[in-house]
Amino acid sequence: xxxxxxxxxxxxxxxxxxxxxxxxxxxxxxLVLGRRGAWLSAxxxxxxxxxxxxxxxxxxxxxxxxxxxxxxxxxGTIEAHDAAAGWTLWVILIFGAFAAYAWWRSLKRPAxxxxxxxxxxxxxxxxxxxxxxxxxxxLGGEIIHDSPVLQLKDAPAGLPPAVVxxxxxxxxxxx
Numbered sequence: 001x002x003x004x005x006x007x008x009x010x011x012x013x014x015x016x017x018x019x020x021x022x023x024x025x026x027x028x029x030x031l032v033l034g035r036r037g038a039w040l041s042a043x044x045x046x047x048x049x050x051x052x053x054x055x056x057x058x059x060x061x062x063x064x065x066x067x068x069x070x071x072x073x074x075x076g077t078i079e080a081h082d083a084a085a086g087w088t089l090w091v092i093l094i095f096g097a098f099a100a101y102a103w104w105r106s107l108k109r110p111a112x113x114x115x116x117x118x119x120x121x122x123x124x125x126x127x128x129x130x131x132x133x134x135x136x137x138x139l140g141g142e143i144i145h146d147s148p149v150l151q152l153k154d155a156p157a158g159l160p161p162a163v164v165x166x167x168x169x170x171x172x173x174x175x
Contacts, residue, residue: 005062013056016092017137019049020129023099027126031119036106039114042122043103049129050096057089072149074142081139088132095125 003011023045030038064078102118149156 005059005066009056009059009063012052012059013137013140015052016049016056016088016129017133019045019052020092020126020133023049023122024126024130027123031123036114039119039122040103040106042126043099043106046099046122046125046129047096047103049092049133050100053089053092053096057085060085072147073144074146074148077139077143077146081136081143084132084136084139088129088136091125091132092129095121095129098122098125 023042026038026045027042029035030042060082064082067073067078069075069078098121102114102122106112106114106118144150
């Protein structure tokens with residue numbers, strides 16, 4: 001089994017998405033409950049989102065170069081996803097670094113409450129991270145979901161017979 005760049009990107013691209021939404025959910029819970037442990041968990045999730053976002057961005061760029069605008073992907077969908085990914089990268093890197101500092105500072109001072117400016121930063125960072133990563137993920141899905149080939153009722157002409165048979169779900173061919 002060979003892992004190419006598009007496959008590597010698909011394998012890891014959900015980490016910043018899930019971690020950003022976990023950070024937001026736990027930050028909301030922390031705001032409602034006022035629990036220190038919940039704030040620390042939100043900081044940790046946002047920090048991990050920050051750690052995971054660059055490898056996802058890197059593999060996405062490599063996947064774009066490897067695919068080289070194939071015929072089956074609607075023109076412009078990769079570029080829209082890439083533009084959104086650039087914004088997401090910076091938002092999550094900045095707020096991931098902020099959360100890492102807040103997490104570290106809070107662990108070094110366990111007797112202190114978590115300052116309001118740190119709670120606000122984690123909340124704002126989580127909202128921005130979740131919203132930018134949601135848009136980027138949506139646009140990433142459009143790369144496949146908007147593919148013109150998915151709109152066809154039948155397989156395009158010229159595909160090798162084995163591919164057409166697999167597309168139809170006929171597994172009895174050749175047996």
